Amino acid sequence: MDGARRKDVIRETDAEAIRLARTLVRSARYGALAVLDPADGSPLASRVAVATDLDGTPLILVSALSGHTAGLLADPRCSLLLGEPGKGDPLAHPRISVSCRASRLERGSPEQARVERRYLNRHPKARLYVGFPDFAFFRLDPQKASLNGGFGKAYALTRADLVTDSPANAGLAESEQAAIVHMNEDHRDAVGICARAFAGARGDGWYVIGLDADGMDIGRGDEARRIFFPAPLLSAADLRTTLVELVKAGRSVLAGGA
DSSP states (O other): OHHHHHHHHEEOOOHHHHHHHHHHHHHOSEEEEEEEOTTTOOEEEEEEEEEEOTTSOEEEEEETTSHHHHHHHHOOEEEEEEOOOOSSOGGGSOEEEEEEEEEEOOTTSHHHHHHHHHHHHHOGGGGGTTTOTTEEEEEEEEEEEEEEOSTTOEEEEEHHHHOOOOTTHHHHHHHHHHHHHHHHHHOHHHHHHHHHHHSOOOSSOOEEEEEOSSEEEEEETTEEEEEEOSSOOSSGGGHHHHHHHHHHHHHHHHHHHO
16 A cells, blocks of 8 residues: 555656756755765764766865765765755745765876866866865765655655766866857857846846856855756757757847837
């Protein structure tokens, strides 16, 4: 009976649920990380700042002096809760709990350099301590996830629902930062058009903080929003054309809204 009730509660995963899950992960700036205390195996939860790698894998930067770092090194199994409450009942807002396996990145490796770049784009104040010898980056590779999209909207997701194993990732690792700088220095007005048309953003001052095969992340102060491309990139070479078409579509949306 309990199994049948749970089956009735969990909805079939569809494209809308996957889009919501990826939005929550990509737009998160902070989350609750739960690890196993190496001293006695009890759960230990802590708040951490998060970013994402090109494929959507969550990233954290933590000190070796913290309890949750010791937990990750002793047992890589962990859980990351993402999703910010808004006005009204906090339980009415979407959130996702991702079961992960943590891996520590070696300082000086190409992977660590890419992760550091993407993390600092989202958390520039971390430059103050990113070079401290006791700090290290971890990738939290998703294994599965539980998505609560609001009352009566529960989904069980797989790794494939969250992670984008795209052929464009390798090329974007080389070209992403130059594209971000170009957009922010030469096309800030275009970023604002996309922010208003596709992210429900208001006001000015929005800038790009990440580009990947599925879309782009934009920020302003402590805010972060997610914008998906009409179709995933098949190659890093497709990025420029996709951005041009996105801005063109954004102008059309705003003109229609006016």
